[in-house]
Amino acid sequence: MTHTDTIVALATPAGAGAIAIIRLSGEQALDIASSVFVSVSGKKLSQQKTHTIHLGHIKDGDRVVDEVLASVFKNPNSYTGEDVVEFSCHGSNYIQQEIIQLCLRKGARMAQAGEFTLRAFLNGKMDLSQAEAVADLIASDSEASHQLAIQQMRGGFSSEIKALREQLLNFASLIELELDFAEEDVEFANRDEFQALISKITHVLKRLIDSFATGNVLKNGIPVAIVGEPNVGKSTLLNALLNEERAIVSDIAGTTRDTIEDEITIGGVGFRFIDTAGIRETTDTIEGLGIQKTFQKMEQAQVVIYLFDATVISNGGEKSQSVLQEIEKVKNKFPQKTLVVIANKVDTLSEEEIKKLQVSLSAVEGSQTISLSAKTGQGVETLKNTLLNFVNTGALRNNETIVTNSRHYDALLKALEEIQKVQAGIDANLSGDLLAIDIRQALYHFGEITGEISNDDLLGNIFANFCIGK
Known part of the structure; x- marks a missing residue:
């Protein structure tokens, strides 16, 4: 899979309906769209302003395929960060496939599962945890699971993790600097402030880890x-x-x-x-x-x-x-x-x-x-209220960060383990070079959550669970 070509896919559920949306994204999106779309105004899509909608016809040569609305989103102000065109056409299966096949013949290729969101991640439009929240949002089937996904997609969880990582990274840089002046026996990282930071990070990590029990059941x-x-x-x-x-x-x-x-x-x-x-x-x-x-x-x-x-x-x-x-x-x-x-x-x-x-x-x-x-219904509402009271929805109502993703949970556990090693090193008065090893590992696990550290296998596993067209 390359990420420089132009991809196309049906962005709405498969099957016949009132309307369907076909999405193009990539360097050639505007050119391909312009080659198949004839605006009633006579202007080419590539000449239109971003975030505009235009009425026209999809044509295969002289043959009219459908009357559509074309939405234009120019880079970098689009979902993927690339040029994007979306055709809103009539929801006939035949029309959908005709338009997609026409775009393929003009140079696009079929998008793979989650590839539009993958490109948004690769182009810096969202971090990895936010990208995963997109899939959760699509799958949400209750108010609670919807609210959790919205909170994560808006960056509530990732911003908290990034703040901790940045603070820890600053101290890690100071400790690494001390290693360059080991013979002078100087101390750049204030140990009292460092201890306070480690205590803060430990507290936040434990809170996030504990929230997974609530988040998992609210989500599923x-x-x-x-x-x-x-x-x-x-x-x-x-x-x-x-x-x-x-x-x-x-x-x-x-x-x-x-x-x-x-x-x-x-x-x-x-x-x-x-x-x-x-x-x-x-x-x-x-x-x-x-x-x-x-x-x-x-x-x-x-x-x-x-x-x-x-x-x-x-x-x-x-x-x-x-x-x-x-x-x-x-x-x-x-x-x-x-x-x-x-x-x-x-x-x-x-x-x-x-x-x-x-x-x-x-x-x-x-x-x-x-x-x-149960026969007459007497007391059934009392049972429903009792069940609802068992759920800790206070954190949800207060907009607190709740972890719902098992991958994030695993990374948090590993980060906490490394932070506890750092704490043990501080207590044992270990040298900065030994502390730096565990700090680097903790930073690695923080980076795994937001995608600052990732690999093709990880990205493949995450985005394979997305639907085509998203």
Whole structure:
């Protein structure tokens, strides 16, 4: 792949639609566009001002292909930093391919995945973390994931990393300078200021690393496993949450034999609900496999909802104790999971039975307890609000930097490790040449995030995940 030729691609989703946008970028973009576009004004596109739109026709010789709008963006004031022309044409598959093939015959080549954004990075229009945020923005399907991508694309994360790197680089330069005057035993880098900087960098790195746990679930959606014994209303609850008949509901215990998943957005945050097979002793091989998968999904979930039949506890007795014991087993097996204990079918209870139920639920410690009726919808909104409260959206609302990219997370961990080595060196009163080795490594990992240090393999892996035309 070279980055001096002119590329073309469909910038809108494939398929027929009202309109489609075909994008050209490169040194010959204006010339190629001018050779196929005839403006109603009679002027060539290459003679038009940047950031202007022109009505005309795409022509293949004397044959009119379509009536289009041509948008002109001249370098360096374009998305890629090159000359860019975009044709807004009618959304027929035939028209799209005719225009693209015409541009190819005039000297353009087909763009590869993410190549327009890659050129924007190579031409200094954005750094690497901002370029990655473009893909996240396209993939965002909730308010939270959209806000995270917008924040990163606007440079919130990269500017914080660049500031730290610049400060560390200044001290690294002073320490390197000391090595040139080792015989004079001079000290250019103030050790107190250097210690303060290392402490600051350590604090910021730990905060960013800790934010990944929140950022990852906000970006990808929070997995919630709905578990419990058979026939307690797990599938009914899933249907109530989704407000549609997603799961089959029947009075026959063991109806759900595999997991059923679907997503909804609550308060701008995506949740992925997983309806699982009922947990019980069974000789049915298929149902047994479903129960095994239930435990796998509980392991993967961020939140576990344990659902039970409220009538069982309200009646007391041995079965009531059995339910409480099962709740304790789940808590002990997954101590790090957020557990929500739900008493279902409260619409069937009398006031006296509800009082007994509340007394029993008070014995469940360390978990949120909710009473609801999945059948009537009573208490479902309370459950949604409870789930939303588990998500740390405060940092998002306050526009704090939240890490969502696993590559950035890995680089931050490595940078922190090197900074901790620098701190250990300061504590041990090591010489500047030894400190400089670890500082250089920390700077390397900072540079990996923003793309100041990159290689073809890294860029290939990142931009391969983009769509064609972006």
